[in-house]
Every structure is written in C-alpha cells, then in structure tokens.
Amino acid sequence: MSASWLLAALYLTYVVAAAAGFIGRAIGASAQVFVEAVHLIAVTLGLALALAIGGHVLVDGNIFLNGGWFMADPLGCVFAGLVALVGFLAGLYSIGYVRHDVASGRVSRARVGTYYGFYHLFLLTMTLAATSNNIILMWVSIEGTTLSSAFLVGFYQDRPALEAAWKYVIICTVGVGFGLYGTVLVFSNATAAFADPASAILWTEIVKHAAQLDKSLVPIAFAFVLVGFGTKGGLFPMHVWLPDAHSQAPSPASALLSGALTADALLIVIRYIVIANGSIGPAIPQTLLTIFGILSIGVAAPVIFVERDIKRLLAYCTVENMGIIALALGLGGPLGITAALLHALNHGLAKTLMFCGAGNILIKYGTRDLDKVKGLMRLAPASGAVLIAGSLALGGAPPFACFVSEFTTVVAGVEAGYWWLMAIAVLLLAVVLSGFGRMIGGSLLGAAPAGMKSGDLGPLILVPLGLTLALVLLMGVYVPKPVRQVVAQATESVLHLPQAASDAGPGTRSALLWPDVLFPHPRAGRAASAPDGDKTAPRSGG
Amino acid sequence: MMTDFLLAAVVIPFLGAALTLVAPMRWTRYICVSSAFLSFAAVVALLVLYWTAGRQGFTAPVWTVAGVTIWGVTGDDLSVLVAFAVGMVGALICLYSVGYMTPENKEHPDVGRPRYFFFMQVFVGAMAGLVFSSTITGELFFYELTGLCSWGLIGYYEKEKGLAGALTELILTHLSSLGLYFGAAVLFVETGSFSLAAISDVEGWPKAAILLGILIAGWGKSAQFPFYTWLPKAMEAPTPVSAYLHAGSMVNIGVYIFARGIVSAGTVPEIVGVVGALAAIFTLVFAFALYFPQKDIKGLLVYSTIAQLSYIFLGLSFAALGGPLGYDGGVAHLFNHAISKSLFFLIAGSFSYSAGTRMMPRLTGVITRMPVVGFGFAVAALAIAGVPPMNLFFSKFAIFLGGFEASKAHPWLLVLVLIAIAEAVGTFAWFTWQFGTIGFGSPSEAVAESKPVAPSMSTAIVALSVLALVTGFVPLMWLS
Amino acid sequence: MTGPTLVNTLATLLVVAALFVVLARKPAHAALLYSLQSLILVGAFVAIAYLFDVAPLYHWAATSFVTKTVLVPAILYFAFRRTEASGLPPPLLTPAATVALAAVVVVVATIAVRKVQLPLAADFKPVMVVSLSMIFLGLACIITERDILKQIFGYCLMENGSHLALALLGHDAPELVEIGIGSDAIFAVIALTFFATKIQGVVKSFDDRALMTLKD
Incomplete structure (x- = not known):
C-alpha cells in the first residue's frame, strides 16, 4: 500500500500556507485574520500529517515518493516530526506574539502575511531536508532553509536585524557551499563506481553500495560535509552567525531556527555518517565529530555563564547543545546515536519553550538585557515559572527532558572508554547549569523594578508555553512508546546497512522495540536473569 | 501490599505538589501538611507490615x-528505618511551616506563597523516592530533584544573600552529582543493569570506581570537604527549611546513598574504605576547628552537622574495611542525629523568639530565666558531644567499636579512631564550657528581658529532649 | 586543439575572469565581468558535453546561460548600477596582493588535486584545479573585501566553482537537480541583494565595518 500521498500532503500543506501568507501580504492589513487562520490550520495539519507519517513508517516501513527522491524513513521521521512539532508550538505562540508586535507598532499589520509566508516556506524547506533521499536535493533544501529563514531573521528591518540577516546569509551560503562540494564529490564518485549510475543520487542506494566508494575520497568529502552542514548546525568554530541571527529574529522564529533548523542540518551530517561508516568505517567521522562536539560545548559553556543578552545566551546554549549531539554521535554505538537523536528532540522542545519564554520577557520589559530584567516572577508568575522550568531543563536537571539524553550521552561515553572526555563534558554542563541558575536568580526572582505594572500575558501567549512545558516534562519522565520506537529504528538504520531493515518484513520491523536496540550489551542477558535484590534478598545469576 | 504503601509514600507528595499548583493559594499549606502526613503514614504502615512480616527485604x-x-x-x-526518620521530620517541618510562613512571623513576615509548599512537597516525595530506590538511576534522578528543591527553598525570600546561597547549593551538589552520573554509567557498562544490587557483580577497579563515584556524590549532599560551603550559606533559607536540610533531608542523602552502596556491594574494595575514612577524619577535624570562632548558635548548628555527618562516613568506611559495627553505628547515627538536630534547631529558634538574639556572648544565665530552653540546650549540646545517655552516644560508640574491629586488619585505623575520640572529648569540653557560660551565671540583658516561650514550643522541646535521652539504642536494636 | 585541451583552456580563462571580477571596483563593471565569466563557464559546459556526448550537459549549459550569464548579473547590475566605486570602502588587499593571493590559491589547489584519483577527473586535472581555485578565490573575496556588494560577487564565484566541479564530475545527475542548484543561486543572490539594499537604506553604507552593532 502506498502512503506517498501523506508525504505529498505534508509538503502541500506548507506550500499552500506559504502562498496564503504572501497573498495576504499582497491584500494588505485586512487579510490578517485570514492569514492567521490558514497558519493555524497548516501547523496543526502539518503536525497531524507528520505524526501519521511516523506511525505509518513504524508499522509498514519507509514511504517513497517521486521515484525515491523523497523518503520518510525512521531517521527522517525523527527530524520531520521535530520540525512539525516545533512549527506547531512556535506557530501557536506566533499568533499572540506577532499581534503584540503589531499592537506595539513594531510591525505594520500588512506585513503579518510576510511573516507567516516565510514561516511556512521555512517549515517546507526544513521538512524537505528531513525527507529528502536525493543528496543534491538535501543540499538544495538546506540552502533553501537559509534563504527562507533569512527573511525571518531580518523581519524587523532595523539595523541589528539587517546586520544579523546579512551575516547569516553570507556565512551560511558560503558554509553550505562546502557542503555542496562534499555532496558533489560523493555523487560523482558514486556515479563512477556504481553499476547503475542513475541510482547514484539516492542516499539509500549510496548507503547500500557504500563499500564501492573511493576510500581516499570519502574522508575529504565527509570533512567538507561536516564543515558545510555543521555551519548551519551551529558547531564551533562555524557558529559565528548563530548568536546574531537567533537573537534578532522574532522570538518564535528563533525557536524554529534553534530548536528545529540546527538539528535538521545535523541530520544531513548523520546521513553522511552512515555513508562514511559503510565506506571507511566509523573511526574518522567519530573522531571529527567528537572534536567538534567537545569544542562547541567548551566554547559555549563559559559564554552562557557571562552573557547578559537573554537571546544570545540561549543562542550560545544552542551551540552547546549541538555540541552535545555531535559529541554523542562521535561516541557512537547504539547508546550514542540514541542519545543524539533523543537530545535533538529534547533540545528542540526545551529551546522552543525558552525562546518563546524570552519573547515574554521582551513583551514585558521591552529589552533582552538581563541586567535590566528583574523580578519577572513577581510581575508575571506564570511566565516566570515557565522560564524557570525551561532554564532548568536546558541546564540538564531532572525531571526535564534534556537530563535523560545527557545522562545517556555520559553512559555512551563511559562505554566507549572516554572517561576523561566525559568528565570534561559534564563539568562544562555544570557550568551551563550554573549559568542558568545565575540567570534565574538575577532576572526571574527578586524584586521587580519600581513602576512596572504586574500582570501576566494573555492565554494566546501562555497556553502554547504550557503545552510545550508539559511535553518537556513528559519527555523527561516517560518517553512515549512511539517516540522510543522511532528513535530505536532510526538508531538501527544509522548503525546498520539499511537493507537489513528494508529486507525485513513489516512484522519484524515493528518488533524492533527500542530497548533491544538501546541495550544490546554483551552482558545484558545477565541483567534480565538477575532480579533486583538487596542484602536480605539472595540473588540468582551473576 | 508493602510495595503499595511504599509507592504511596513516594507518590502522594508529588500529587499534592501538582495540586498545589492549581489550588487556591490559601489551601496550599493544608495540602502540603496533609500530603506530608499521609506520606509519613504510609511509611509507618509499611514499617508495621514489614515488622510483622518478619523483616524480609523485598524489591519491586x-x-x-x-x-x-x-x-x-x-x-x-x-530504607525503612531511614524513611521513617526523614518522613517524620518532613511531616513535622511541614506542620511547623503552616504556622511559620505567615504574616504574623516577626522576623520574616511572609504570606507563604504556593511555591514554598510546592517545593516542600516535591522535596518530601523526592526524599522518599531516593530512600526507596533500588536503582542507581532512581537515586540520581531524586538526588538531582532534591538539589533543585533546596535551591528553590533556600532562595525563597529572593534576597540577594539567599539567592547566592541557593546558587552555591545548586552548583556544588550538581558538581558532586557527577560522581553518581559516572557511577551509574560504569555500573551499566559493566553489568548492563542499573540495579544497585548489580554492584556486587562488578569486580576490581570498576567496582571501586562506582563506589567512589557514589562517595563523591555523598560528600556533596552531606556537606563534606570540599563541598561543605553550601551548608553555611543555606542558613539564609526560611528556618524550617534549614532545619529540614539539616535533620530530615539533604545531608542525610549523602550518607544514605553511600550506606546503600556498601550494603549492595557485598565486599567493598579497600580503596573505597580508605578514601572514605581519610576524608571523613579530615572533615571531622576541620569542622571541629571551626566550632571555636562561632558566636551565632547557627554556626554551631552548621559545623556540628558537618562533623556528625563525618562520623557517619567514618563508620560506613570502617564497615567497608571490615568493621560491620561501623555500618550499624553509622546508620543509627543518621537516625539519632535527625532527632538531636531537630531539637537543636528548636532551641536556636527559641532563643530568637524569646531573647531576640542567637549570639552566644549575649546569652548567659539561661537556666534560671528560661529553664525549659536551657534544659533542651543542655541535652542538644551534650548529645552532639556524644555524652551518655544521649542518643548520639550509642551510635558514636558503635562507630568507634567498628573502628576497633576494622583496625585488626588495618592497624593504622587506630590512629583515626584515636583522632575521632580526641575530637569527641574536645567537643565535649567545648560544649560543656559553652553550656556553662550560657546556662549559668547572672542573666545577661537579653536573657533578663526575654519573654517566655510559647507552650507548644516548650512541649516540642521537652518531647524531643526525652526522645534524645531515651531512644539512642532503638535504631541499633532495629539494625541488629 | 584536442577536446580536453579546449576545456582546460576555457577553465584557465575562468580563473582570469574571476580575478577581474574581484579586482573591478565599480559594481556595475563587476556584474558585467561576472556575466562574461559565466559565459565562459557555459562554454566549458558545452565543450564537456560535446566531448563526452552527454545530452544532459547541453541542458545544463542552457539553464546556466539563463541563470548565470543573464539573470544573476542583471539583478546585480540593475540593483547597483548607480553605485560608484568612490562611495565604496577600499579592499583590505591591494590589486597586486590580490593577484599574488590568486597565484597562491592556484598552486595550493594544484597540489590538492594531484592526490585525487577520480577516473573522470584524470584528463581534467586543470579543470579541477580551477574549480577549487574559484571556490577559494570567492572565499578570499568575501573575507578580504570591506564592501558587502563585493561579498555577493565572492559568493557568486564560489558558486560557479562548485558548479564547474558538479558538471565535470556529476553530469549524469538529473536536470532537475541542476535547475534546483541554479535557481537556488538566484534566490541567494536575490536575498543578498535585498538585504544589501536594505542595509544601504538604514546604515547608509556598504561597508561591513559599519555592521558592528552585534559584536560581543
């Protein structure tokens, strides 16, 4: 049975919504409600379709469209789902936020359509990147994300916003240009080496025949890809555009940029890890990723502690979290890959919460300067509570989501034998937590500045935040089963050649539950045979 | 059945906390005290069932x-013994808070915002969760959760010093928790399991690494060197919170997870005992030296807590080195310390309440003017000094015996035991002298003008004093 | 002249034209030179297509002609034709230094390409060298120019370099792919032009040293 229409419908949803936005812009101020209505329908429908695709992939296997150019596989589903989810949550928040911008005169009513138009164009390109099986198209989509989101970064059209947008486009197009070069190297090599050159453009085919690729070329290509897409992913030292762009965009757009886009770019890196694993083995990619990962954490963590602009602080936190994902990928193994994928989801949710929460600060105080923001908890208790919870979540504290994936990363590191590296990483994460603790103590608690009116923001703003917080909490205490399964299958597909997965029938596929993949420890059998016990309960096994 | 009560003790406070967030503000304090007492009731029910069922350990x-x-x-x-102690203290603290967190409070008038009762309940639930955890991941989760709760409570007044103290607590205990992260990772890598019982399946260096990781995490929560600085700063918290941190929660976590690790490990690698014992004796001497400059009774509270926790670590380390009595003594000391320290906090509060100061130089001749408080102070000070028949004497004595036991295999431990005994004698001398100055002589100005303590306070002081006087051997009997 | 020689000669011309694009001071001139460079690129595509008898490459050449030789230069020309060189910030490097840098880039690229073992590339090492050189020349242009308009041209050069490599090594790719890459470039240039114009409107300068509001 073909479920290709689901994928096509997902693209079409965003295309239509983007078109509606631009039509609304053409009509002008009177179209605001129409544009908002289409936007809400589109983000909701997009999420529903993405979840349906995920469910379908879990049960019946991969979905292909247009001769295999487009594909929903478990790995892509993790990220397409993330994009749709963040798009939905930040999309809900956008309504209240943009209306506030209009009311405060920062944005004219007529330009609301522009915002939503680019918002959906951005979602479309990110979704394409996550569900593309054509490696050139992957690059085109990522380049497309830069161009569509640049207009969101520069949306306010004031001096800092334009500067940020300029830097963003220049650095990312140049960076992603390196990605194109890597892509071309792999593609041309595959064309020459494969029996069927026509298939050389498909990622699935390249992975299948990865062993035939030139072993001296693949490391070069991988380095190009890592630098190129790592630029979009915000890895040090290519991250310089990120704090500017993330701090200048409207807050819900920052959430998309940080929560969805950076992870989406790293997905492309993961795709090439799979190719490299099949060709030259995991050693070189893992080493490179580990270095980029730990450096990104190391550079970002101290900045998080001292930065006084809340959105820049969050932007550096993005660099730090992308570092964690890269590090987890570098550690490899089932635990490392699982940790990386889970962390992409968890970070996306937590960062959506925080960037939107930072939006509340902007609305309330009109500044991002943490030295001027005081006592939010007194003025707007609900916003304050959400921001406190979000900060702790990003700091990696339980019971919030990031704790789970960061802990898994540490276990993966110890398993891989990188004790010392993990020690450095967790110390840096402690710095991050203290940075957030400092931020909470300095700006969210304490007395409010004299003369500020207290009162929380309306339900349009608070309900999306509450929803996001609930998800962050849920992912921290109980990862829902379908999510575990998708992550498990995605991990599986990263670690093994995909024919193993596609050859297996639908039944065996859905039977691959996460734990078996997550904990394939040589001595795991003992854990099952040894019941928990204590000194009074004699233990068997062991 | 027992498992149901056990889980109820953990879950009820969390449900109460969730309810606190949505309930009207004036209800929150009653929700808090109800859930804390229900949780404690569940622990008591568990204790009774466990006792009648012949004290068979179980895991689910x-x-x-x-x-x-x-x-x-x-x-x-x-776990049942410790859960009883921390559950009781937790419930009493919640009860005390109902009256304390009011605008009528002279020193800290406060409406008692829902946040306070929310964190308090999460704290109580997390304590129960930690004590009953059979996995290291569970310990880690609740360990971090209690860190967050005390962070929220220490900075509750949102004054600069309080917030700074809260941040110190958060950072230091999080840093020490990294030991637990590593312990958990090593345990899983070695056994494919997170169960604490699996520690006994590990051998050699990995086993030592797991236990040392747990030990480091323990130092953080139990305010041992070099992590101790958060405890003095935590005195900025609302007084019931300080009392809870000292007697019913935070500091007990550290020694508890170490005790749990040793129980689960079977044979303990020697290095763990050596490191534990040396660090404990160092912190003990260090804290003892800091008794002398203290003028505020709060200072005595802080450093006496640190020293008593060192004793527990010492006992547990003796057990790791072949002196099983040290384990019994250590765990009993945890229990006894909870009671004595609660008493000590009440005394400090009473001095504030009736004499308006806690500065020892301004307090003389207490016995004649404030007999009940003076009596309680005597009991608390002598208990900390380990004088018979106070409760801490019994457990300290057992720890020393454990040390002598262990020194048969490791003669150098005798030196540590002698240092500890010297510390005990020194503490005794110092506290006796302090008590002599404060208790006798002509009443100072502050004492002379003091107002009598409220009847409820004197009742609580007398009750706890009696407990401290007569219950010292109970936990030892329970453990034997 | 044999086929490969023709292609290699065209490639050499590409580097020279690229250098002129970098050196041109007036944006309108740079746009025209860029158009010329792209025309040479299209010529190279046609030559490669003829040599290997690959039909898709003729389509590539056609689309590249439309996008690179006509559209992109036209956009840049009409957007900035009134901008005089005197109003623009001077480059970091003197013309002589720029030429020297280009020479270094070519030498480094030659050394790098010597290692590559692609069968298709065997006869076209100079083309590979040119493609790499153009990428790094473009990058150098972006880094050393103070003028943000010049940075747009730098991007265009990089893009041409990648495109040359793609045509040489991956001309089997479906046309749609090529169209995708080509139109991506147009959109990138449109976006950059849009922001450059806006920046000129707000900041009253094309100097990237004026863009310092966001430094940490």
Whole structure:
C-alpha cells in the first residue's frame, strides 16, 4: 500500500500556507485574520500529517515518493516530526506574539502575511531536508532553509536585524557551499563506481553500495560535509552567525531556527555518517565529530555563564547543545546515536519553550538585557515559572527532558572508554547549569523594578508555553512508546546497512522495540536473569 | 501490599505538589501538611507490615524497559528505618511551616506563597523516592530533584544573600552529582543493569570506581570537604527549611546513598574504605576547628552537622574495611542525629523568639530565666558531644567499636579512631564550657528581658529532649 | 586543439575572469565581468558535453546561460548600477596582493588535486584545479573585501566553482537537480541583494565595518 500521498500532503500543506501568507501580504492589513487562520490550520495539519507519517513508517516501513527522491524513513521521521512539532508550538505562540508586535507598532499589520509566508516556506524547506533521499536535493533544501529563514531573521528591518540577516546569509551560503562540494564529490564518485549510475543520487542506494566508494575520497568529502552542514548546525568554530541571527529574529522564529533548523542540518551530517561508516568505517567521522562536539560545548559553556543578552545566551546554549549531539554521535554505538537523536528532540522542545519564554520577557520589559530584567516572577508568575522550568531543563536537571539524553550521552561515553572526555563534558554542563541558575536568580526572582505594572500575558501567549512545558516534562519522565520506537529504528538504520531493515518484513520491523536496540550489551542477558535484590534478598545469576 | 504503601509514600507528595499548583493559594499549606502526613503514614504502615512480616527485604521494579529496570523500589532494614526518620521530620517541618510562613512571623513576615509548599512537597516525595530506590538511576534522578528543591527553598525570600546561597547549593551538589552520573554509567557498562544490587557483580577497579563515584556524590549532599560551603550559606533559607536540610533531608542523602552502596556491594574494595575514612577524619577535624570562632548558635548548628555527618562516613568506611559495627553505628547515627538536630534547631529558634538574639556572648544565665530552653540546650549540646545517655552516644560508640574491629586488619585505623575520640572529648569540653557560660551565671540583658516561650514550643522541646535521652539504642536494636 | 585541451583552456580563462571580477571596483563593471565569466563557464559546459556526448550537459549549459550569464548579473547590475566605486570602502588587499593571493590559491589547489584519483577527473586535472581555485578565490573575496556588494560577487564565484566541479564530475545527475542548484543561486543572490539594499537604506553604507552593532 502506498502512503506517498501523506508525504505529498505534508509538503502541500506548507506550500499552500506559504502562498496564503504572501497573498495576504499582497491584500494588505485586512487579510490578517485570514492569514492567521490558514497558519493555524497548516501547523496543526502539518503536525497531524507528520505524526501519521511516523506511525505509518513504524508499522509498514519507509514511504517513497517521486521515484525515491523523497523518503520518510525512521531517521527522517525523527527530524520531520521535530520540525512539525516545533512549527506547531512556535506557530501557536506566533499568533499572540506577532499581534503584540503589531499592537506595539513594531510591525505594520500588512506585513503579518510576510511573516507567516516565510514561516511556512521555512517549515517546507526544513521538512524537505528531513525527507529528502536525493543528496543534491538535501543540499538544495538546506540552502533553501537559509534563504527562507533569512527573511525571518531580518523581519524587523532595523539595523541589528539587517546586520544579523546579512551575516547569516553570507556565512551560511558560503558554509553550505562546502557542503555542496562534499555532496558533489560523493555523487560523482558514486556515479563512477556504481553499476547503475542513475541510482547514484539516492542516499539509500549510496548507503547500500557504500563499500564501492573511493576510500581516499570519502574522508575529504565527509570533512567538507561536516564543515558545510555543521555551519548551519551551529558547531564551533562555524557558529559565528548563530548568536546574531537567533537573537534578532522574532522570538518564535528563533525557536524554529534553534530548536528545529540546527538539528535538521545535523541530520544531513548523520546521513553522511552512515555513508562514511559503510565506506571507511566509523573511526574518522567519530573522531571529527567528537572534536567538534567537545569544542562547541567548551566554547559555549563559559559564554552562557557571562552573557547578559537573554537571546544570545540561549543562542550560545544552542551551540552547546549541538555540541552535545555531535559529541554523542562521535561516541557512537547504539547508546550514542540514541542519545543524539533523543537530545535533538529534547533540545528542540526545551529551546522552543525558552525562546518563546524570552519573547515574554521582551513583551514585558521591552529589552533582552538581563541586567535590566528583574523580578519577572513577581510581575508575571506564570511566565516566570515557565522560564524557570525551561532554564532548568536546558541546564540538564531532572525531571526535564534534556537530563535523560545527557545522562545517556555520559553512559555512551563511559562505554566507549572516554572517561576523561566525559568528565570534561559534564563539568562544562555544570557550568551551563550554573549559568542558568545565575540567570534565574538575577532576572526571574527578586524584586521587580519600581513602576512596572504586574500582570501576566494573555492565554494566546501562555497556553502554547504550557503545552510545550508539559511535553518537556513528559519527555523527561516517560518517553512515549512511539517516540522510543522511532528513535530505536532510526538508531538501527544509522548503525546498520539499511537493507537489513528494508529486507525485513513489516512484522519484524515493528518488533524492533527500542530497548533491544538501546541495550544490546554483551552482558545484558545477565541483567534480565538477575532480579533486583538487596542484602536480605539472595540473588540468582551473576 | 508493602510495595503499595511504599509507592504511596513516594507518590502522594508529588500529587499534592501538582495540586498545589492549581489550588487556591490559601489551601496550599493544608495540602502540603496533609500530603506530608499521609506520606509519613504510609511509611509507618509499611514499617508495621514489614515488622510483622518478619523483616524480609523485598524489591519491586517499577519502570522496566526490556529487562533493564530504570526505576525500582526496595524495602529493607536500611530504607525503612531511614524513611521513617526523614518522613517524620518532613511531616513535622511541614506542620511547623503552616504556622511559620505567615504574616504574623516577626522576623520574616511572609504570606507563604504556593511555591514554598510546592517545593516542600516535591522535596518530601523526592526524599522518599531516593530512600526507596533500588536503582542507581532512581537515586540520581531524586538526588538531582532534591538539589533543585533546596535551591528553590533556600532562595525563597529572593534576597540577594539567599539567592547566592541557593546558587552555591545548586552548583556544588550538581558538581558532586557527577560522581553518581559516572557511577551509574560504569555500573551499566559493566553489568548492563542499573540495579544497585548489580554492584556486587562488578569486580576490581570498576567496582571501586562506582563506589567512589557514589562517595563523591555523598560528600556533596552531606556537606563534606570540599563541598561543605553550601551548608553555611543555606542558613539564609526560611528556618524550617534549614532545619529540614539539616535533620530530615539533604545531608542525610549523602550518607544514605553511600550506606546503600556498601550494603549492595557485598565486599567493598579497600580503596573505597580508605578514601572514605581519610576524608571523613579530615572533615571531622576541620569542622571541629571551626566550632571555636562561632558566636551565632547557627554556626554551631552548621559545623556540628558537618562533623556528625563525618562520623557517619567514618563508620560506613570502617564497615567497608571490615568493621560491620561501623555500618550499624553509622546508620543509627543518621537516625539519632535527625532527632538531636531537630531539637537543636528548636532551641536556636527559641532563643530568637524569646531573647531576640542567637549570639552566644549575649546569652548567659539561661537556666534560671528560661529553664525549659536551657534544659533542651543542655541535652542538644551534650548529645552532639556524644555524652551518655544521649542518643548520639550509642551510635558514636558503635562507630568507634567498628573502628576497633576494622583496625585488626588495618592497624593504622587506630590512629583515626584515636583522632575521632580526641575530637569527641574536645567537643565535649567545648560544649560543656559553652553550656556553662550560657546556662549559668547572672542573666545577661537579653536573657533578663526575654519573654517566655510559647507552650507548644516548650512541649516540642521537652518531647524531643526525652526522645534524645531515651531512644539512642532503638535504631541499633532495629539494625541488629 | 584536442577536446580536453579546449576545456582546460576555457577553465584557465575562468580563473582570469574571476580575478577581474574581484579586482573591478565599480559594481556595475563587476556584474558585467561576472556575466562574461559565466559565459565562459557555459562554454566549458558545452565543450564537456560535446566531448563526452552527454545530452544532459547541453541542458545544463542552457539553464546556466539563463541563470548565470543573464539573470544573476542583471539583478546585480540593475540593483547597483548607480553605485560608484568612490562611495565604496577600499579592499583590505591591494590589486597586486590580490593577484599574488590568486597565484597562491592556484598552486595550493594544484597540489590538492594531484592526490585525487577520480577516473573522470584524470584528463581534467586543470579543470579541477580551477574549480577549487574559484571556490577559494570567492572565499578570499568575501573575507578580504570591506564592501558587502563585493561579498555577493565572492559568493557568486564560489558558486560557479562548485558548479564547474558538479558538471565535470556529476553530469549524469538529473536536470532537475541542476535547475534546483541554479535557481537556488538566484534566490541567494536575490536575498543578498535585498538585504544589501536594505542595509544601504538604514546604515547608509556598504561597508561591513559599519555592521558592528552585534559584536560581543
């Protein structure tokens, strides 16, 4: 049975919504409600379709469209789902936020359509990147994300916003240009080496025949890809555009940029890890990723502690979290890959919460300067509570989501034998937590500045935040089963050649539950045979 | 049945906390005290059932993912005893807070915002969760959760010093928790399980690494060197919170997880005992030296807590080196210390309440003017000094015996035991002298003008004093 | 002249034209030179297509002609034709230094390409060298120019370099792919032009040293 229409419908949803936005812009101020209505329908429908695709992939296997150019596989589903989810949550928040911008005169009513138009164009390109099986198209989509989101970064059209947008486009197009070069190297090599050159453009085919690729070329290509897409992913030292762009965009757009886009770019890196694993083995990619990962954490963590602009602080936190994902990928193994994928989801949710929460600060105080923001908890208790919870979540504290994936990363590191590296990483994460603790103590608690009116923001703003917080909490205490399964299958597909997965029938596929993949420890059998016990309960096994 | 009560003790406070967030503000304090007492009642029911069922330890997985238990619970002599102590103190503190967190409070008038009762309940629930955890991941989860709760409570007044103290607490205990992260990682890598019982399946260096990781995490929560600085700063918290941190929660976590690790490990690598004992004796001497400059009774509270926790670590380390009595003494000391320290906090509060100062130089001749408080102060000070028949004497004595036991195999431990005894004698001398100055002589100005303590306070002081006088051997009997 | 020689000669011309694009001071001139460079690129595509008898490459050449030789230069020309060189910030490097840098880039690229073992590339090492050189020349242009308009041209050069490599090594790719890459470039240039114009409107300068509001 073909479920290709689901994928096509997902693209079409965003295309239509983007078109509606631009039509609304053409009509002008009177179209605001129409544009908002289409936007809400589109983000909701997009999420529903993405979840349906995920469910379908879990049960019946991969979905292909247009001769295999487009594909929903478990790995892509993790990220397409993330994009749709963040798009939905930040999309809900956008309504209240943009209306506030209009009311405060920062944005004219007529330009609301522009915002939503680019918002959906951005979602479309990110979704394409996550569900593309054509490696050139992957690059085109990522380049497309830069161009569509640049207009969101520069949306306010004031001096800092334009500067940020300029830097963003220049650095990312140049960076992603390196990605194109890597892509071309792999593609041309595959064309020459494969029996069927026509298939050389498909990622699935390249992975299948990865062993035939030139072993001296693949490391070069991988380095190009890592630098190129790592630029979009915000890895040090290519991250310089990120704090500017993330701090200048409207807050819900920052959430998309940080929560969805950076992870989406790293997905492309993961795709090439799979190719490299099949060709030259995991050693070189893992080493490179580990270095980029730990450096990104190391550079970002101290900045998080001292930065006084809340959105820049969050932007550096993005660099730090992308570092964690890269590090987890570098550690490899089932635990490392699982940790990386889970962390992409968890970070996306937590960062959506925080960037939107930072939006509340902007609305309330009109500044991002943490030295001027005081006592939010007194003025707007609900916003304050959400921001406190979000900060702790990003700091990696339980019971919030990031704790789970960061802990898994540490276990993966110890398993891989990188004790010392993990020690450095967790110390840096402690710095991050203290940075957030400092931020909470300095700006969210304490007395409010004299003369500020207290009162929380309306339900349009608070309900999306509450929803996001609930998800962050849920992912921290109980990862829902379908999510575990998708992550498990995605991990599986990263670690093994995909024919193993596609050859297996639908039944065996859905039977691959996460734990078996997550904990394939040589001595795991003992854990099952040894019941928990204590000194009074004699233990068997062991 | 027992598992149901056990889980109820953990879950009820969390449900109460969730309810606190949505309930009208004036209800929150009653929700808090109800859930804390219900949780404690569940622990008592568990204790009774456990006793009548012949004290058979049991373990039940709660969240298992394909053979790997992420969180499970265990009921045995250790967890039931400690849960009883921390549950009782927690419930009493919540009760005390109902009256304390009001605008009528002279020193800290406060409406008692829902946040306070929310964190308090999460704290109580997390304590129960930690004590009953059968997995290291469960310990880690609740360990971090209690860190967050005390962070929220220490900075509750949102004054600069309080917020700074809260941040110090958060950073230091999080840093020390990294030991637990590593312990958990090593345990899983070695055994494919997070169950604490699996520690006994590990051998050699990995086993030592797990236990040392747990030990480091323990130092953080129990305010041992070099992590101790958060405890003095935590005195900025609302007084019931300080009392809870000292007697019913935070500091007990550290020694508890170490005790749990030793119980689960079977044979303990020697290095763990050596490191534990040396660090404990160092912190002990260090804290002792800091008794002398203290003028405020609060200072005595802080450093006496640190020293008593060092004794517990010392006892547990003796047990790791072949002196099982040290384990009994250490765990009993934890229990006894909870009672004595609660008493000590009440005394400090009473001085504030009736004499308007806690500065020892301004307090003389207490016995004649304030007999009940003076009597309580005597009991508390002598208990800390380990004088018979106060409760801490029994447990300290057992720790020394454990040290002598262990020194048969490791003669150098005798030196540590002698240092500890010297510390005990020194503490005794210092506290006796302090008590002499404060208790006798002509009443100072502050004491002369003091108002009498409220009847409820004197009742509580007398009750706790009696407990401290007569219950010293109870935990030892329970453990034997 | 044999086929490969023709292609290699065209490639050499590409580097020279690229250098002129970098050196041109007036944006309108740079746009025209860029158009010329792209025309040479299209010529190279046609030559490669003829040599290997690959039909898709003729389509590539056609689309590249439309996008690179006509559209992109036209956009840049009409957007900035009134901008005089005197109003623009001077480059970091003197013309002589720029030429020297280009020479270094070519030498480094030659050394790098010597190692590559692609069968298709065997006869076209100079083309590979040119493609790499153009990428790094473009990058150098972006880094050393103070003028943000010049940075747009730098991007265009990089893009041409990648495109040359793609045509040489991956001309089997479906046309749609090529169209995708080509139109991506147009959109990138449109976006950059849009922001450059806006920046000129707000900041009253094309100097990237004026863009310092966001430094940490």
